[in-house]
Amino acid sequence: MWMNEHRAGPVRSAAAREAILDATARLFHTVGYENLTIEGVAREAGVGKQTIYRWWRSRGALIAECLTDGRLFPLEFDVPDTGDxxxxxxxxxxxxxxxxxxxxxxxxxxxxxxxxxxxxxxxxxxxxxxxxxxxxxxxxxxxxxxxxxxxxxxxxxxxxxxxxxxxxxxxxxxxxxxxxxxxxxxxxxxxxx
Amino acid sequence: MWMNEHRAGPVRSAAAREAILDATARLFHTVGYENLTIEGVAREAGVGKQTIYRWWRSRGALIAECLTDGRLFPLEFDVPDTGDxxxxxxxxxxxxxxxxxxxxxxxxxxxxxxxxxxxxxxxxxxxxxxxxxxxxxxxxxxxxxxxxxxxxxxxxxxxxxxxxxxxxxxxxxxxxxxxxxxxxxxxxxxxxx
Amino acid sequence: MWMNEHRAGPVRSAAAREAILDATARLFHTVGYENLTIEGVAREAGVGKQTIYRWWRSRGALIAECLTDGRLFPLEFDVPDTGDxxxxxxxxxxxxxxxxxxxxxxxxxxxxxxxxxxxxxxxxxxxxxxxxxxxxxxxxxxxxxxxxxxxxxxxxxxxxxxxxxxxxxxxxxxxxxxxxxxxxxxxxxxxxx
Amino acid sequence: MWMNEHRAGPVRSAAAREAILDATARLFHTVGYENLTIEGVAREAGVGKQTIYRWWRSRGALIAECLTDGRLFPLEFDVPDTGDxxxxxxxxxxxxxxxxxxxxxxxxxxxxxxxxxxxxxxxxxxxxxxxxxxxxxxxxxxxxxxxxxxxxxxxxxxxxxxxxxxxxxxxxxxxxxxxxxxxxxxxxxxxxx
DNA sequence: TCCTAATCGAGACGGTACGTCTTGTCTTGTT
DNA sequence: AACAAGACAAGACGTACCGTCTCGATTAGGA
Structure with a gap:
């Protein structure tokens, strides 16, 4: 995954966050949870491992955030109430x-x-x-x-x-x-x- | 797990099988599935790793056999039919x-x-x-x-x-x-x- | 190492220089050269890493300056000439x-x-x-x-x-x-x- | 470094030992001691890191063995006694x-x-x-x-x-x-x- | 009785990933 | 402009397991 604009600094990099979650979701679909590794995500996202460990305490936390962000289900589950x-x-x-x-x-x-x-x-x-x-x-x-x-x-x-x-x-x-x-x-x- | 009598030979060792499944069940309860490793089972069972790989193709197969043998649930799920x-x-x-x-x-x-x-x-x-x-x-x-x-x-x-x-x-x-x-x-x- | 008065500004901070060289000498004696890290010096001196990198090009330059300043040898090597x-x-x-x-x-x-x-x-x-x-x-x-x-x-x-x-x-x-x-x-x- | 004959087993692999010491000596001359890493040696020797850590406790031990084996000095220091x-x-x-x-x-x-x-x-x-x-x-x-x-x-x-x-x-x-x-x-x- | 062959415990092997540490660069906001 | 703070990509650290392999000892059944 390429990050066009490298914005490093003492504030959290939005580009890195995006690249990481994106890579996680992509790998989750591609290789599945059990073959999803932090190193693999870092590689795919073009990011240092420490940047992942700095903001997420575990593989699960990464998945959980992808889930809440709707990155694993690009679907809309809300369905209108027709009365039936x-x-x-x-x-x-x-x-x-x-x-x-x-x-x-x-x-x-x-x-x-x-x-x-x-x-x-x-x-x-x-x-x-x-x-x-x-x-x-x-x-x-x-x-x-x-x-x-x-x-x-x-x-x-x-x-x-x-x-x-x-x-x-x-x-x-x-x-x-x-x-x-x-x-x-x-x-x-x-x-x- | 200790095996008092080490019996090597051209037929499958019942003692080894027993020790392996026993160790698997014990570790499953103790450390959970995600921390259960083949090496850990071999160590706990006092058995060579190859003896496990020879008879089970994966960690899952080991668990599956423990399941069927009732080693993870020492319970009886059958309940008499009272009509209600x-x-x-x-x-x-x-x-x-x-x-x-x-x-x-x-x-x-x-x-x-x-x-x-x-x-x-x-x-x-x-x-x-x-x-x-x-x-x-x-x-x-x-x-x-x-x-x-x-x-x-x-x-x-x-x-x-x-x-x-x-x-x-x-x-x-x-x-x-x-x-x-x-x-x-x-x-x-x-x-x- | 604490710096009581933090003086930032467009001229080189003498306090920072002092704290850095002091911390370097102390760590050199404490942990030895091979365990002396730039990050460790910055931490010990209460100084940003960049302040070190701005004025010294390497770990060695830091040591060399400590050496010339006599911070590693608090000794006097000159000995009077007695004729013998x-x-x-x-x-x-x-x-x-x-x-x-x-x-x-x-x-x-x-x-x-x-x-x-x-x-x-x-x-x-x-x-x-x-x-x-x-x-x-x-x-x-x-x-x-x-x-x-x-x-x-x-x-x-x-x-x-x-x-x-x-x-x-x-x-x-x-x-x-x-x-x-x-x-x-x-x-x-x-x-x- | 290629190992043509893979001889694994519960006895120490002479091929691995040879490849490791060879790679160490080569890298020592090439990149110098301070840039010589265990991972680099493993990579160069085509060997797992653990195989190095299993037999040598540190980078220094590796160098010491190369020294005693004469792998860093392919020279003969003995000189005949001519009387002068x-x-x-x-x-x-x-x-x-x-x-x-x-x-x-x-x-x-x-x-x-x-x-x-x-x-x-x-x-x-x-x-x-x-x-x-x-x-x-x-x-x-x-x-x-x-x-x-x-x-x-x-x-x-x-x-x-x-x-x-x-x-x-x-x-x-x-x-x-x-x-x-x-x-x-x-x-x-x-x-x- | 010997021989062949499969099994055993043990553990070395080439690898991959772990989670931590440090490097040198960069950015932010403060002084 | 220099500072403290610290995020960043990169990559080495030393450890744990993976699944495969070799070893020498052990033991059955066929010759």
Whole structure:
């Protein structure tokens, strides 16, 4: 990675930060989490190793920041509220599954999971990044208010369950089965009462 | 790990196999998956590195065999069928949560997940080991037959969802929230129609 | 090292110069030449690295200036001329050997030599600082004039030889042998004809 | 450096040892002691760093072994005894000076001295390698027995003095002056009584 | 009974990456 | 313009493991 303008100094270099996060995201997709090394990032970013260690305490912190910056998912998980829970959640699901069904999508998911399992900071931000908290649980709450879902439905847990099923399933089975299973699950959980 | 009788010869040494798997399981609990090294296992088991590489192709294969042998979970996940799905699944859930709520239980879960994410072989066996396939899906099928669950309930996916919710939740939140959330989820999903 | 009054400005700061040379000399004695770093000096002197690089081109230049300023040898190598060459040179020798026989004296000598070997500027000033040129050769010249030494005696070379013997010997042997050997050598070289 | 036959195993690889010492000697002449790094040696020798650290505790130990193996001085310092001390020592001196007067000879001498000053092991072997102990002192002893030198002449110290004068002089002056000075010194010290 | 062949513990090998340290240059804001 | 502070690219440090290999000892089963 080339840095055209070398701006060194006692204040943090924005160019270096950008190059590092960029290289991290690129390598995360290319070689996966377990083969992503700090030295590799430094090499790819055209940056000294110490510049990475100065601002991030670990490989996980690097991934976590890429996650929050949306550098690993160039997608928009927010989906409009049409009044129909099932349809809305299925829309959201389509977006999630499009990531999974993309080339190397399964590998990407496994890498994300490996990162989340090894580093608490990554785990903390993973759910948020995938839009569970931001969208899914909120949409289900509305559905409860609208009477489309039982009043005692544990909306947070249902969100975890849907995404958890996808993740767990993608650890073992093939992608197709995972995707179909997720659709069946959502259809069952959000069927009209 | 000490091997009192060193028996070299043209057939596989059962003592070495035992010592290696034993050391692997011990180190998995002690230092976690990410700090578990082949050299460390060899040292702990009092075994040459080559003896490990001869019989297992990777760190993941070692973990996978420990999983299947029940060396990482000294528990019994099978629970008797009392005729009440909710009660039975809650019994299974208690067993699962007792692992999670044990000292270092969360760390153990994260390590397992890291191993599963990095190695397909581990991922393939993880569900089975936790009793999803063996018990949960089967019990839910019986519930469908008994009319306790809707006829179109996707039992495999419900199993994935329950375990997935636990796993996903344990990546970020604290243990207590995970456990309570899992109980709420199960109670909601299996509530009498 | 603390600088109570920080005076920055368009002229060279005498306080900074002093603090830097002081810190260099202190560290030279403390950690030796090979562990003396520019960063260490800056830290110890409470000075920015650039202030060092602005005025000295290298680590060696720093040492050389300490040498010329007499900051590494707080000693007086000049010895009065009593008319007896042997006695006078033995007096000078006592001063030199008192440095060598002091605690860490050998280490100091090795550090000096390391500095001189790595940096020409240091080497150039080492002889002068130890008083070979300033005193020894001159005193021997007088002895030639007085007839105490052969007319064709190469006085510069004899000075080099005496100091060289000490230095060379202190590289390998123990201090005691070096000191006694030096005394024997001087007694032999300057014995009455 | 290529190693044609890769002979790994639980016994020390002679090929690796050879390649390492060879690379060390080559780099010592090429880049000098202060720019000689372990990584550089490993790279040049086509060897893992650990293989160096396994067998030598430091950069100095590497140099010391090269010294004793005669890899830094491909010369023969022994000179026949013709019965004439002066002539014999001048022959020895010619050999020494030919090293010094060779291209980069001064740099080589400075590097040797830097190595000796920083590492005791190197210093211990330096004198022996240059033939002071092996040849010079012994030849002077014979001269004492033959009556060519005073009976009380401290032969060891005279040896140190001659070599020390060369070394010390080569730290500051130019090569020509050093060489001529050494010849004058020897002629003076060993002049017929 | 000997011989062949596979296994064992041990550990050296060429490598890669770790996280730390220092180099010499550059920049910022202060005096 | 000089200063203290310190970020920057570069690269060496010494350590830990990787997966492959060699070694000499050990032990089974076929000749």
């Amino acid at each position: 829970v099932l349809a809305d959640v299925e829309s959201w699901l389509d977006v999630i599954l499009s990531v999974l069904e993309a080339p190397n999508g399964t590998a990407l998911m496994r890498s994300l999971l490996a990162a989340a399992a090894e580093d608490r900071a990554v785990g903390d931000h993973l759910g948020a990044s995938l839009g569970v908290n931001r969208f899914l649980a909120e949409r289900l709450s509305v559905a409860v208010r609208d009477g489309q879902l039982a009043a005692d439905a544990p909306v947070d847990q249902l969100g975890d369950a849907i995404l958890g099923a996808i993740i767990f399933s993608s650890l073992g089975s093939d992608t197709a089965a995972t995707a179909q299973g997720a659709r069946d699950l959502v259809r069952y959980l959000l069927r009209p009462a | 799905v909710l009660a039975d699944v809650e019994s299974w859930l208690d067993v699962i949560l007792s692992v999670l709520e044990a000292p270092n239980g969360t760390a153990l879960m994260r390590s397992l997940l890291a191993a599963a994410a990095e190695d397909r072989a581990v991922g393939d066996h993880l569900g089975a080991s936790l009793g999803v396939n063996r018990f949960l899906a089967e019990r839910l099928s019986v519930a469908v037959r008994d009319g306790q669950l809707a006829a179109d309930a996707p039992v495999d996916q419900l199993g994935d969802a329950i375990l997935g919710a636990i796993i996903f939740s344990s990546l970020g939140s604290d243990t207590a929230a995970t456990a309570q959330g899992a109980r709420d989820l199960v109670r909601y999903l299996l509530r009498p129609a | 060459v042997l006695a006078d040179v033995e007096s000078w020798l006592d001063v030199i050997l008192s440095v060598l026989e002091a605690p860490n004296g050998t280490a100091l000598m090795r550090s000096l030599l390391a500095a001189a070997a790595e940096d020409r500027a240091v080497g150039d000033h080492l002889g002068a600082s130890l008083g070979v040129n300033r005193f020894l050769a001159e005193r021997l010249s007088v002895a030639v004039r007085d007839g105490q030494l052969a007319a064709d005696a190469p006085v510069d070379q004899l000075g080099d030889a005496i100091l060289g013997a000490i230095i060379f010997s202190s590289l390998g042997s123990d201090t005691a042998a070096t000191a006694q050997g030096a005394r024997d050598l001087v007694r032999y070289l300057l014995r009455p004809a | 001390v002066l002539a014999d020592v001048e022959s020895w001196l010619d050999v020494i000076l030919s090293v010094l007067e060779a291209p980069n000879g001064t740099a080589l001498m400075r590097s040797l001295l830097a190595a000796a000053a920083e590492d005791r092991a190197v210093g211990d072997h330096l004198g022996a390698s240059l033939g002071v102990n092996r040849f010079l002192a012994e030849r002077l002893s014979v001269a004492v027995r033959d009556g060519q030198l005073a009976a009380d002449a401290p032969v060891d110290q005279l040896g140190d003095a001659i070599l020390g004068a060369i070394i010390f002089s080569s730290l500051g002056s130019d090569t020509a002056a050093t060489a001529q000075g050494a010849r004058d010194l020897v002629r003076y010290l060993l002049r017929p009584a």
